[in-house]
Amino acid sequence: MKKILEVQDLxxxxxxxxxxxxxxxxVSFDLHEGETLAIVGESGSGKSVTTKSIMRLLPDRTTEFKSGHIMFExxxxxxxxxxxxxxxxxxxxSMIFQDPMTSxxxxMTVGKQIMEPLHKHQHLSKADAKKRAIELLQLVGIPNAEARFKQYPHQxxxxxxxxxxxxxxLACNPKVLIADEPTTALDVTIQAQILELMKELQKKINTSIIFITHDLGVVANVAxxxxxxxAGRIVEVGTVDEIFYNPKHPYTWGLISSMPSLDESDEELYAIPGTPPDLLNPPKGDAFAARNQYALKIDLEEQPPMFKVSDTHYAATWxxxxxxxxxxxxxxxxKRMHKFKATDLEKEGK
Structure with missing residues (x-):
């Protein structure tokens, strides 16, 4: 599969x-044509900063790109x-941000806002841009698109x-779509509809998606x-099956353990102890060591390299x-791994 985006030692x-x-x-990762890569982690782990750097949306006055490359075409x-x-x-x-009201x-009417990138990047006439904007409203599942084209966001x-x-x-059929927690502000029913919509649209236009989330339940459905x-580093990377069925990093174990389950309401919800480190003074060794009950002596002294688990699965843990x-x-x-497998078997009708 062809690489469309490559982030190298950022x-x-x-x-x-x-x-x-x-x-x-x-941070280093690749994005291939037509795939969805999910970036997960707690708030403050660096997910949004990484993807905003791809869009070059970080404030120039306070931001320093110290080293690394972001290669695109x-x-x-x-x-x-x-x-x-x-x-x-x-x-x-293109990028989809967290809160649609502030985006x-x-x-301005929603129609004019959809027409803007069509004017700027595709140089369409007003009539053609309006026609395309209405088609896009229909594509994303908004009924009465012609009437709603003239309405304002508060409506x-x-x-x-x-x-x-x-x-x-999606107006200009982007090659890369970055979705920064696009369902956080929505209730669970609407969230499911938006996630299903994104999967359908990806098939139609074959775009590559970077999906940022702290919700592993969302990851299982889209990535x-x-x-x-x-703490500003990628500590594990792999296919969805590898991360859910064979996680190797203690932090990934913590994220999976903290997923709520509707059929285990009597159990106390797990929380990873402690808090992420202060990146004004990052720890000398493994940043997760202070919260890791399995930490070794070397974790306090030296950052672990990425160890290879399989051709597609790597984890930075000693x-x-x-x-x-x-x-x-x-x-x-x-227990969660067993549940994931049981759910997948049900989906396959086995």
């Missing part, structure tokens, strides 16, 4: 009054001028506003591959070193 810092925040510390996006990025942003790479201009429900945001992002982030003691995932993780 380091990003923010300069604040308190000092230098090392927000991204050596043989161009390093970090080195492009703003005028060059404007030709890519919204056309080749839309309340003073739409939260779910419908998010559909409008998706229509804007092909998963990258788990913690527990995978040949000399490390053998540690099994906790029972809560095993």
């Amino acid at each position: 380091h990003i810092s923010f300069h604040t009054f308190a000092g230098e925040v090392q927000a991204i510390r050596g 043989d161009k390093d996006l970090i080195k492009l001028k703003e005028s060059q990025m404007q030709k890519i942003r919204g056309k080749d790479i 839309l201009n309340p003073t 739409f429900s939260g779910g419908m506003r998010q559909r409008v945001v998706i229509a804007i992002a 092909d591959r998963v990258a788990v982030m913690y 527990l995978l070193h040949p000399d490390a003691p053998k540690v099994e995932p906790p029972e809560a993780v095993k």
Whole structure:
């Protein structure tokens, strides 16, 4: 499968009054044509910063790209001028943000907002742009598209506003679509509809998606591959099946254990102990060591490299070193893994 985007050893810092925040510390990943890559982790792990760096939406005054490359179609996006990025942003790479109300201009009709990228990037006439905008509203499942074309964002429900945001992002048939927790502000019923819509649209236009979320339940439904982030680094990456059925990093175990389950209401919900480290002064060794009950002495002294589990599965934990003691995932993780398998068998009708 052809690589469409490649992030290589990315380091990003923010300069604040308190000092230098090392927000991204050596992130590397690939995105292939037509695939959905989910980036998961707690708030503050660096998910949004990583993807906003791809769009070059980080504030210039306080942001420093210390090293690394973001390669898209043989161009390093970090080195492009703003005028060059404007030709890519919204056309080749688009983004869906968390809150649809703040993503839309309340003073403009939704139709005009969908027409904007069509005018700017595809140079369509007003009549053609309007026709295409109505088609996009229909594509994302908004009924009475011609009438709703003339309405303002406040006249739409939260779910419908998010559909409008998706229509804007898809207007120019982007090669890469970044979805930054697009269902966080929506209730679970509407969330499921939006996720199903994104899967259908991906098949129709064959775009590649980077899906940011802290909800592993969402990941299971939308992603092909998963990258788990913690403290500005990717600590595990693999296919959906590898991450859910054979997780190797203790942080991934914690995320899986903390997933709520409707049929286990009597059990206390698991929470990962402690808090993420302060990236003003990142720890010397493994950033997760202070919260990791399986931490080894070396975790406090040296960052683990990415150990290979399979051709598609890698994890940065010293527990995978040949000399490390053998540690099994906790029972809560095993129960979730068993449940995932049972659910998949039900879906397959076995």
